[in-house]
Amino acid sequence: MTPEAGWIEGKHERDALVFNAGGAWSMRELARLVREVRAALPSRAALGGRTRARIDLNRLSFLDSSGAWLVADTKRRLEAMGVATEVVVGRPADRALYDRVEKSLARIGVLKSPARPHPLLAALGNVGKTVIDGGKKGGELLSFFGLSLVLIVRAMSMPWRIHFKAVFKHLETTGLNALPIVGLLNFLIGVVVAFIGAVQLKKFGAEIYTVDLVGVAVLRELGVLITAILIAGRSGSAFTAQIGTMKVNQEIDAMQTIGLNPIEVLVLPRILAMMIALPLLTFYADMMGIAGGAVMCMLALDISLTSFVRTLHEAVELKTFLVGFLKAPFCAYIIALVGCFEGLQVSGSAESVGTRTTMSVVEAVFLVIVFDAFVAITLSILEV
């Protein structure tokens, strides 16, 4: 059964406009009906001084709320032209629907188009908003840093209050489970550094310095940096998503009502676990990077393992290793802090969890690199 398609026809009677509507006025054909009805509306000039109109719905076979909206909209347009419009509805069910729709539209009132500022102004406004938001966030992160320090000191004085079970769980997920990927990537980095060194230094006949290059680059910078960036992407994001989802589920509220401090329960174990795991991972990464370098030296430069180790021993001091290694706990603090901070900033929706997770990774990587550059510059000024 296909219902008769909706139609409208306009007639200009002597003193009034008459619109006869028939068929099914429904959402299904609304797009076409809107065009036809708007085409049937007379221009102001064609009105010819008529001040009354009648929309006759007697021949409708079906009317739904969008059809009723179209009738009401037409009436509104006619009245805006100064034509008093009367709607004649045939069937009582349609009457009830039409009245209801008209009442709802009256309640909502005339919709104002949202004001759009000039695009240049909007861009300027966005810049300003970003700067202010960035500043605000910096302040909040700083105060969260302070809060975490206070709680760490307190936890140290009452070590039995530390949630060791959680610490170990996070040690496993952020540390142990990251071993394969951290190892593989750093091995490859070692290979790449050795390869670049080999190609470039061969020009000067100084390929033996490839060993120095690998040793210094991996131990001092790359080992810790690559590992920190990897862990920020791997675990920092997980912290944000975990805490954020708990926030959405109101688990954090529940904790507070039970008397658990969410920072103590959720944030501290993560920070502690990260500060233990990242230095260990960094040491492991250093070793893997050097192993990668050694393999490359053997294959491409015919430097045997024993001579590699001997040269490395001369080239690298303990200081070189320590400069890299001691950066790890600070990077760990940054990653865990940012991850937890962004997790706690999640508000209400699934989308917010996504945005905050992205932000967490971006900020953590950014801060880790800024911190690393800061250390490098400071050390070079101090000539260490």
Added chain:
Amino acid sequence: MDAANVIEVRGLVNQFGPQRVHDNLDLDVRRGEVLGVVGGSGTGKSVLLRTIIGLNRRRSGRISVLGVDTEAAGRREAEALLRRWGVLFQDGALFSSLTVAENIAVPMNEHTDLPKDVVREICYLKIGLVGLPADAGAKYPSQLSGGMRKRAGLARALALDPEILFLDEPTAGLDPIGAADFDMLIRDLQQSLGLTVFLVTHDLDTLVSITDRIAVLIDKKCRVGTIHELLQDQHPWIREYFHGPRGRAAMKE
């Protein structure tokens, strides 16, 4: 299929692992009625709803909605069917990244080629129809109260002027006044828009005040009747449900 039935369920079997939820269940929903579906926890009320609207694959049985067999329907037919029903999930299930007005516009933008200004006007018409204030349109779901989210969800369900409205516990989590208002809204819209309503609920007041017939899910099947017929039923669960303290309180009015 009986022309008066908009939904026909025959011999439906649903099973999750070893647990059989529905066993040879038959159910008819007649055009223009409000059918309430009740049952204890775990009797598969929501599963039944999800199976009818195609979110849950059935083990066996036949379901036809508006004369279309939902399993046998082709892509085009199934899509046409989607336009003819609206679903309100428990907490509204609004898309959290969109404003209320944008949420209501989603089905229209997907299924029609209406001009933007018409879509906007109709969005606000629906906002008005479900009794939300106009300024709710620009708000995000997280800025609304639970009751307003349900109304917004209802507005989205009504966006395409469906013939059937599926409601999953529409009054759960609302205060009694809000729940009574929502009941009246559903009844009112059902009458003025000529809807058939499939209503899963726990709320006895809702059952008493707005349903025409009630389907009780027991023993993996369902028993359908008006409230007066069910009051005579001797099944222990039904007796306890309608004759318990809450049932009596709801019936008094």
